[in-house]
Amino acid sequence: MTDASYQASIATGGIYVNGVTQGQASSQQANKTWRQSTAFSAALGQMIVTYVNADANDGQSTTTLVTNLSYAIRHLGQTKPFDSAFSAAIGGYPAGAVLADTTTPGVLWISTADNNTTTPGASGSSWTRMLASSDVVLRLTGTNTIGVENLGWDATDDVLVATDTGGAVHTVLPSAQRAITNGTATDFGDQKELNFYIGEISGSGTQISFPESFTALPTINLTPTSETGTNLAITVNVVKGSLTNSGVLVNINNGPATASTAGCGLWVRAFGAK
Incomplete structure (x- = not known):
């Protein structure tokens, strides 16, 4: 509102009936005062409308104004999704x-x-x-409270997941361990260890093939079980020069230089470069 329009609107009466005089505020001064007094209220009202979607007039209730304003401030403090x-x-x-x-x-x-x-x-x-x-770095899936826990990294959600597969014994298997035929394979950087069981093996120069090959000759450990159907002690030895990256030849013996004809079970451990 200009001075002219303001003065014209009150020319017929009021304190400005004779125009603006000394000691009385001009329309420009009055407008500035009104704007200053209402600017903060207008900003609060707009914030309430924007963030609470409520009537900024608040039904002329101070209590409602305070409530809506607190909602708006709390909304501003939230972490928002991408827009x-x-x-x-x-x-x-x-x-x-x-x-x-x-x-x-x-x-x-x-x-x-x-x-x-x-x-x-x-x-x-x-x-x-x-x-x-x-507290959400480790996520447990499954409903059992005991059993085998297979640990693996969820690349999509970037969390370590423990999946309960059930069972009577609570065991944690690292994600580096995986199943192979009749056993497990465990990775250690560029090395790996194979542990597997052969149910029955006998004779001299018998071939054992590793479930997975190595890139270099591995170290091996052979542990025989009791001879099938008897109580005779069993020994096992590697055929000289037979070890390769993929397997080995062994002799299963009833005693020194005596080949086993009944056979035995055999645990094989092989460790070497992947």
Whole structure:
């Protein structure tokens, strides 16, 4: 409102009936005072409308105003998910900005670049996935409270998952251990160990093939069980020069230089380069 229009609107009466005089506020001064007194209220009202979606007039109730304002402030304190429209409007999120995952509660994303308009989780995006708290680093799946726990890393969710497969004995198997024929294989960096069982083996120069080959000659350990159907002691020895990356020849003996005809069970341990 200009001075002229303000003065014209009150020319027929009021304190300005004779125009603006000394000691009385002009329309410009009055408007400035009104704007200053209402600016903060207008800002609060807009925040309530934007973040609470409630009537900013609050029914002329101070209590309702305080309640809605507290809701709006709490909303501002929340970690929000990615908003493509907002990202475009501000020219991208700054480095260090933290957003909530759009689907998984408790999972957060941190921006690794300024002016970041990429979508969190997208291929090649400039966001690093992180967890809201350490208590979800290990996720237990399954309903059993005891049994074999197979540990494995979930590359999608970046968590260590323990899957309960049941059983009477509670055992944790590292993800480096895997099943092979009649046994297990365990990886140790560029080395591995094979442990497997042969149910029955006998004779001289009998071939044992490893379930998995090595890239160099492994070390081996052979442990025979009792001879099949008897109580005779059994010994086993490696045929000289027969060890290869994929197997070995062995002699199963009833005694010194005496081949076993009944046979025995045999545990084989082989360790070497993968």
